[in-house]
Amino acid sequence: MAAHPATETIAAIATAPGTGGIGIIRISGPEALSLLGKIFVPRIPRTHFTSHTLYYGTIVNRHGQTLDEALAVYMRGPHTYTREDVVELHCHGSYLVLHSILRILITWGCRLAEPGEFTKRAFLAGRIDLTRAEAVIDLLQAQTEAGARLAVNQLQGQLFDRLEAVRQHLVEYLALLEVAIDFPDDDVEIFDAGQIAARLHPDVIAPLEHLIILAEQGKIVREGVKVVIAGRPNVGKSSLLNALLQEERALVTPVPGTTRDTVEERIDIRGIPMHLVDTAGIRRHEDPVEALGIERARRKLAEADLVLLVVDAQTGMLPRDCELYESVRHKPHLVVLNKCDLASEGQVEGLAGAFAAAVAVPVSAQRGKGIEALQEAIYRAIASGGEFTDQIACAPNTRHRAVLLRTVAACRRFSRAMEEGASVDLLAVEVQSALDDLGDIIGLTTPDEVLDAVFSRFCIGK
Numbered sequence: 364m365a366a367h368p369a370t371e372t373i374a375a376i377a378t379a380p381g382t383g384g385i386g387i388i389r390i391s392g393p394e395a396l397s398l399l400g401k402i403f404v405p406r407i408p409r410t411h412f413t414s415h416t417l418y419y420g421t422i423v424n425r426h427g428q429t430l431d432e433a434l435a436v437y438m439r440g441p442h443t444y445t446r447e448d449v450v451e452l453h454c455h456g457s458y459l460v461l462h463s464i465l466r467i468l469i470t471w472g473c474r475l476a477e478p479g480e481f482t483k484r485a486f487l488a489g490r491i492d493l494t495r496a497e498a499v500i501d502l503l504q505a506q507t508e509a510g511a512r513l514a515v516n517q518l519q520g521q522l523f524d525r526l527e528a529v530r531q532h533l534v535e536y537l538a539l540l541e542v543a544i545d546f547p548d549d550d551v552e553i554f555d556a557g558q559i560a561a562r563l564h565p566d567v568i569a570p571l572e573h574l575i576i577l578a579e580q581g582k583i584v585r586e587g588v589k590v591v592i593a594g595r596p597n598v599g600k601s602s603l604l605n606a607l608l609q610e611e612r613a614l615v616t617p618v619p620g621t622t623r624d625t626v627e628e629r630i631d632i633r634g635i636p637m638h639l640v641d642t643a644g645i646r647r648h649e650d651p652v653e654a655l656g657i658e659r660a661r662r663k664l665a666e667a668d669l670v671l672l673v674v675d676a677q678t679g680m681l682p683r684d685c686e687l688y689e690s691v692r693h694k695p696h697l698v699v700l701n702k703c704d705l706a707s708e709g710q711v712e713g714l715a716g717a718f719a720a721a722v723a724v725p726v727s728a729q730r731g732k733g734i735e736a737l738q739e740a741i742y743r744a745i746a747s748g749g750e751f752t753d754q755i756a757c758a759p760n761t762r763h764r765a766v767l768l769r770t771v772a773a774c775r776r777f778s779r780a781m782e783e784g785a786s787v788d789l790l791a792v793e794v795q796s797a798l799d800d801l802g803d804i805i806g807l808t809t810p811d812e813v814l815d816a817v818f819s820r821f822c823i824g825k
């Protein structure tokens with residue numbers, strides 16, 4: 364990757380907005396050191412700042428007036444975040460003071476950094492690849508411990524290393540093809556299509572397909588899933604929400620139509636974040652407020668990753684339950700047979716048997732019975748068949764996944780072309796196309812608009 368030496372020096376407040384113990388201003392670029400000399404007066408006068416050393420002193424404006432006491436560090440490139448010269452000013456955490464310091468830096472010719480610009484410079488300087496740059500933002504925005512762990516692993520190159528291993532195989536195939544193109548009359552067969560065709564799956568396609576599966580699992584671990592509790596009024600939906608949360612969160616009464624608005628809470632089941640939504644009981648109703656609640660419930664159902672359809676085990680399936688079941692059966696769903704304490708064993712078994720394809724879980728929300736088994740069933744439904752592991756070490760994001768799918772398609776075209784005995788020129792085109800796709804993921808050939816989209820997700824100062 365070509366280095367892009369930046370000419371402009373940029374600065375930003377690197378700590379979060381608000382009042383804090385300390386607030387840090389970060390400066391990066393060729394003028395960083397000279398700016399330090401202008402704005403910072405060390406307690407012990409000196410003409411030279413040693414790299415990576417902390418100095419105590421004061422921050423001054425253009426008239427020499429003191430704005431704050433601070434610790435300052437100058438870090439000479441390339442052993443810095445951006446590979447450029449970097450200065451950090453550790454001031455008191457007053458946003459007002461930090462802003463005035465920033466304004467003074469700008470009067471000295473510094474430019475305010477754009478969101479993610481420090482990390483973008485690190486990427487453009489070749490210190491980190493694009494997957495590592497994306498890991499920085501994932502880490503800052505991680506919602507769960509598992510999500511943070513994935514981000515750290517990616518920052519340490521777990522994804523890059525796997526992609527690079529695959530890329531090296533493709534580079535080798537392309538090199539062989541290029542020699543074959545350059546020496547068409549050679550007696551020895553330089554590019555042995557049979558041998559490469561046998562290697563392509565284990566070397567390239569299988570590892571990429573595995574990454575695609577990991578991407579799907581990673582999305583669940585990072586963002587969680589939406590689990591919507593639905594059913595007709597009074598079957599015990601709110602009681603079930605409370606039982607899963609182990610907290611009296613939603614109102615429970617014997618009056619049908621108790622829940623009007625949706626109630627949303629977060630729980631973790633075996634490390635997977637779940638957004639649990641309790642909804643208004645679905646029925647035809649004249650009351651305009653309840654009708655609005657029911658409309659909202661239907662919308663939530665449409666967005667659900669998993670539906671828990673609650674049925675009253677004592678009354679069994681009424682026509683309204685059957686209608687609701689028809690409307691959710693095409694989605695991932697579980698049937699929860701609630702109020703089992705009021706039904707006989709035979710009743711429960713008969714009811715469960717009515718749902719051939721679906722998993723029906725008997726519970727008593729009121730008594731907290733069967734809740735653990737339900738959690739297990741929810742986990743298995745999300746994991747779709749038990750291949751899921753919440754301990755995955757690396758997970759491509761949505762952008763990577765789209766490119767991985769393209770890469771696999773290119774590899775399959777390459778494979779077919781080899782089978783059909785295509786010319787080495789044509790084979791080289793397919794390998795190059797797969798290589799370009801992989802290059803997009805790690806940032807070798809990524810188009811500018813994709814880079815802009817990646818870095819615009821950052822906050823200022825990172």
Ligand SMILES: Nc1nc2c(ncn2[C@@H]2O[C@H](COP(=O)(O)OP(=O)(O)OP(=O)(O)O)[C@@H](O)[C@H]2O)c(=O)[nH]1
Binds near residue numbers: 597598620621645
């Ligand atoms: N015996 C028994 N009663 C239950 C059970 N679960 C809920 N109930 C009772 O059923 C009634 C309705 O419970 P809710 O949790 O409010 O039902 P809901 O489905 O949220 O009702 P709406 O919000 O009106 O749609 C309450 O009186 C609960 O105490 C259970 O497992 N066993």
Ligand SMILES: [Mg+2]
Binds near residue numbers: 622642644
């Ligand atoms: Mg309710």
